[in-house]
Amino acid sequence: MEYSDRISTLQPSAIREILKVTQDKSVISFAAGNPDPESFPARDMAEIASGLFRESSSDALQYGVSEGYTPLRELTSERIKRKYNIGRDSDDLIITSGGQQVIEMTAKVFLNEGDAVLCETPSFIGALNAFRSYNANLVGIPMDDFGMDPDALEAALKKTPRVKLIYTIPTFQNPSGITMSLKRRERLIELSEKYDVYIIEDNPYFELRFDGEFVPTIKSLDSTGRVIYAGSYSKVLSPGIRIGYACARRDIIQKLTVAKQVSDVHTNLFFQMLAAEYLKTRDIDAHISKIREIYRKKSSLMCFEMDKNFGSRVGYTRPQGGLFIWCKLPDGYDGMEFCRICAASKVAAVPGSAFSVDENEIVPAFRLNFSLPTEEQIKTGISRMSEALSEYLK
Amino acid sequence: MEYSDRISTLQPSAIREILKVTQDKSVISFAAGNPDPESFPARDMAEIASGLFRESSSDALQYGVSEGYTPLRELTSERIKRKYNIGRDSDDLIITSGGQQVIEMTAKVFLNEGDAVLCETPSFIGALNAFRSYNANLVGIPMDDFGMDPDALEAALKKTPRVKLIYTIPTFQNPSGITMSLKRRERLIELSEKYDVYIIEDNPYFELRFDGEFVPTIKSLDSTGRVIYAGSYSKVLSPGIRIGYACARRDIIQKLTVAKQVSDVHTNLFFQMLAAEYLKTRDIDAHISKIREIYRKKSSLMCFEMDKNFGSRVGYTRPQGGLFIWCKLPDGYDGMEFCRICAASKVAAVPGSAFSVDENEIVPAFRLNFSLPTEEQIKTGISRMSEALSEYLK
Numbered sequence: 001m002e003y004s005d006r007i008s009t010l011q012p013s014a015i016r017e018i019l020k021v022t023q024d025k026s027v028i029s030f031a032a033g034n035p036d037p038e039s040f041p042a043r044d045m046a047e048i049a050s051g052l053f054r055e056s057s058s059d060a061l062q063y064g065v066s067e068g069y070t071p072l073r074e075l076t077s078e079r080i081k082r083k084y085n086i087g088r089d090s091d092d093l094i095i096t097s098g099g100q101q102v103i104e105m106t107a108k109v110f111l112n113e114g115d116a117v118l119c120e121t122p123s124f125i126g127a128l129n130a131f132r133s134y135n136a137n138l139v140g141i142p143m144d145d146f147g148m149d150p151d152a153l154e155a156a157l158k159k160t161p162r163v164k165l166i167y168t169i170p171t172f173q174n175p176s177g178i179t180m181s182l183k184r185r186e187r188l189i190e191l192s193e194k195y196d197v198y199i200i201e202d203n204p205y206f207e208l209r210f211d212g213e214f215v216p217t218i219k220s221l222d223s224t225g226r227v228i229y230a231g232s233y234s235k236v237l238s239p240g241i242r243i244g245y246a247c248a249r250r251d252i253i254q255k256l257t258v259a260k261q262v263s264d265v266h267t268n269l270f271f272q273m274l275a276a277e278y279l280k281t282r283d284i285d286a287h288i289s290k291i292r293e294i295y296r297k298k299s300s301l302m303c304f305e306m307d308k309n310f311g312s313r314v315g316y317t318r319p320q321g322g323l324f325i326w327c328k329l330p331d332g333y334d335g336m337e338f339c340r341i342c343a344a345s346k347v348a349a350v351p352g353s354a355f356s357v358d359e360n361e362i363v364p365a366f367r368l369n370f371s372l373p374t375e376e377q378i379k380t381g382i383s384r385m386s387e388a389l390s391e392y393l394k
Numbered sequence: 395m396e397y398s399d400r401i402s403t404l405q406p407s408a409i410r411e412i413l414k415v416t417q418d419k420s421v422i423s424f425a426a427g428n429p430d431p432e433s434f435p436a437r438d439m440a441e442i443a444s445g446l447f448r449e450s451s452s453d454a455l456q457y458g459v460s461e462g463y464t465p466l467r468e469l470t471s472e473r474i475k476r477k478y479n480i481g482r483d484s485d486d487l488i489i490t491s492g493g494q495q496v497i498e499m500t501a502k503v504f505l506n507e508g509d510a511v512l513c514e515t516p517s518f519i520g521a522l523n524a525f526r527s528y529n530a531n532l533v534g535i536p537m538d539d540f541g542m543d544p545d546a547l548e549a550a551l552k553k554t555p556r557v558k559l560i561y562t563i564p565t566f567q568n569p570s571g572i573t574m575s576l577k578r579r580e581r582l583i584e585l586s587e588k589y590d591v592y593i594i595e596d597n598p599y600f601e602l603r604f605d606g607e608f609v610p611t612i613k614s615l616d617s618t619g620r621v622i623y624a625g626s627y628s629k630v631l632s633p634g635i636r637i638g639y640a641c642a643r644r645d646i647i648q649k650l651t652v653a654k655q656v657s658d659v660h661t662n663l664f665f666q667m668l669a670a671e672y673l674k675t676r677d678i679d680a681h682i683s684k685i686r687e688i689y690r691k692k693s694s695l696m697c698f699e700m701d702k703n704f705g706s707r708v709g710y711t712r713p714q715g716g717l718f719i720w721c722k723l724p725d726g727y728d729g730m731e732f733c734r735i736c737a738a739s740k741v742a743a744v745p746g747s748a749f750s751v752d753e754n755e756i757v758p759a760f761r762l763n764f765s766l767p768t769e770e771q772i773k774t775g776i777s778r779m780s781e782a783l784s785e786y787l788k
Contacts, residue, residue, distance in 0.1 A: 003649055004528075007503045010652045037452035045455070046447035053440035058431035061439070061632035097491055097636075097658035104657050108527060109401045113507060130656040133502060134398075238455035240663035242491075255397055258404045262524040263498050264491035268662040269634035 006135045018351070021343040028381035030368040031348040033174070033323060039291040040238040041282070048277045052270065060270040066260040068095025069272035075279040076245055085220040086229055092253035094260065097267045099204050099232035099244035104130040105259040106200055106228050111136050116160045119167040120148050122355030124174045127167055127202060140357035147180025150187045157195040166192060166199045170218055171206035172322025175355045175367040179320065185218045192226045204232040207288050209321035210296035225249035233275060236288050241271040295371055302370040302378050309386035313393060323371040329364040338392050339366055347384040400529045412745070415737040422775035424762040425742040427568070427717060433685040434632040435676070442671045446664065454664040460654040462489025463666035469673040470639055479614040480623055486647035488654065491661045493598050493626035493638035498524040499653040500594055500622050505530050510554045513561040514542050516749030518568045521561055521596060534751035541574025544581045551589040560586060560593045564612055565600035566716025569749045569761040573714065579612045586620045598626040601682050603715035604690035619643035627669060630682050635665040689765055696764040696772050703780035707787060717765040723758040732786050733760055741778040
């Protein structure tokens with residue numbers, strides 16, 4: 001019995017073992033990537049759903065087209081163009097089953113076996129594994145406070161054979177929280193043209209900004225059609241409905257549509273229609289403002305508790321948005337070991353190595369999520385973590 | 395700009411051009427694969443949805459696990475075991491975004507580039523393209539009235555290098571309508587063991603039997619864990635919700651779960667919870683009986699109209715279930731050419747070549763769908779088709 005090479009490289013990791021403790025109700029979890037359920041516009045969604053069942057169930061429960069429900073495609077295109085200048089006349093948009101599917105299908109559409117993908121390190125494991133599942137050669141590019149190091153990126157573009165894609169989460173990066181500067185974004189576009197490669201801009205968090213200045217998307221700077229923009233409704237409506245989208249050059253969207261046909265035919269049509277009706281009849285911008293306030297408060301509380309409990313033992317940058325805080329242990333310590341001790345103390349975090357291109361790398365860092373835990377859980381959890389820290393650093 | 399080899403092989407086909415006419419409202423379409431919307435239990439679903447929004451929206455709209463919602467997995471496993479003896483102690487079950495995703499992920503999990511997949515010819519184009527999207531070597535096995543020819547299958551197993559999978563739709567096959575006999579199913583299992591290959595049993599139609607005798611699933615005959623069973627709620631609840639499942643050996647389900655994580659994280663959780671509640675509190679078997687009656691009536695009417703209008707010019711086997719009738723033109727004629735003439739006469743069917751491993755093959759056949767059109771449309775459509783037939787055969 002032999003599985004494919006591609007799937008054999010994706011082994012269950014040590015990290016999953018640590019995360020298993022979160023099934024224990026007495027464990028406080030900062031390990032998730034979940035939005036706060038308070039951020040779901042559940043009442044509006046319920047009203048719209050009830051109308052859909054009453055008036056359009058024959059359509060909403062029937063097969064749909066692979067490109068996605070036309071009104072949702074149009075309303076999404078119109079909104080991201082008007083608000084963020086995303087999308088050009090030569091672009092098109094496809095609805096996907098979450099942002100993850102954009103990554104997976106883009107890998108399918110672009111990568112031959114052994115083609116290289118350059119990505120930030122650390123980066124989002126779900127995306128890295130999607131590339132691995134097409135036997136890509138993953139090359140991590142280090143970051144500083146302004147995003148991917150452009151010189152390291154250019155050096156990698158020069159020396160790595162068959163680079164096809166650059167994968168970036170430019171805003172409130174998962175896990176580092178870093179936002180790429182405008183200058184770096186412009187440089188990235190230049191490099192993609194110079195070396196004839198494509199960019200996946202994975203941007204699920206950018207509307208969750210509660211501090212600092214908006215930075216234009218890479219896609220809005222794209223004049224030659226080299227950016228595949230991956231958007232998501234997971235953090236502004238809800239993740240359980242699995243609705244994301246890709247905006248890219250028309251010929252790329254056509255290829256993604258072919259990939260979509262073989263992947264899952266189309267995305268849940270009922271919730272596509274529901275999302276379209278929400279965009280049409282509700283004020284999503286006002287709703288997103290409310291989400292920002294929830295996260296501003298929780299993030300602030302977590303920072304306050306960390307400062308109080310951790311002191312200078314843990315370094316971090318105060319987040320301006322997103323869902324995560326990236327925490328650094330003193331040099332020479334191991335985030336994995338620390339997270340094990342935390343788990344024993346009934347508080348869960350994700351070790352930094354979970355986000356490395358090389359999962360066996362020792363990373364003196366861990367990721368905390370502030371969106372899901374309640375205020376009480378943040379207080380108690382950080383206090384437990386502080387004790388674990390004392391035990392580990394002693 | 396180069397796309398991957400895998401996606402470059404999937405070109406838009408001449409068939410899609412023909413099917414475009416179905417967007418014209420004056421065209422009667424027998425080209426779809428859609429269930430009758432009357433078969434959706436929309437009122438029950440609306441009630442359950444309303445309860446979910448009222449009592450469980452925080453969970454139903456949140457991220458879920460990749461394996462699927464546990465109660466739906468359990469209720470599905472229990473039902474297919476109790477009614478059809480599908481699943482052994484060493485098996486597990488994963489919820490997928492429709493049956494299509496089982497095929498795509500099984501391809502990902504099993505196939506290295508160039509590995510061979512044996513399939514019925516004609517077969518379902520969505521599955522064939524899923525295999526093609528992993529650069530599989532597709533080999534078509536001819537069928538007779540009892541399913542795949544076992545001698546041709548064994549010959550192909552002997553001479554084809556690196557066969558990994560056999561793909562079959564054993565019951566009410568799409569497009570041929572053929573149901574594989576029990577004897578052939580037993581032989582298939584034997585051959586899979588003898589040649590160390592795996593079988594995908596794609597079985598979305600088998601509960602839509604309105605005539606003839608139930609034939610046990612291949613999976614229920616599987617004692618060595620070589621069958622990956624692909625099930626679907628598309629034809630018994632509704633396709634727009636995109637809920638299917640795979641039942642297979644536990645280690646295979648674990649690999650499929652890894653593939654699911656990178657594909658779309660998980661299937662729409664709201665509708666997974668809705669389906670679970672439906673299975674728990676409603677009588678799905680009574681509901682399926684009603685669907686069978688709808689299709690028995692429509693199928694019967696279509697056969698009656700064909701007999702009356704086509705006479706002996708078109709050969710077909712009266713269906714015992716499923717959604718389709720496979721129609722044969724006299725030898726030497728071309729289904730593609732005939733479907734073009736039909737389209738000009740405002741009636742749509744799918745030419746047989748759409749289901750060939752080699753799409754350029756000339757196939758003197760076409761597929762009719764009887765589940766979606768109304769009775770009036772069946773009468774008018776078959777009459778238009780009869781005129782097209784007179785024009786083509788004259």
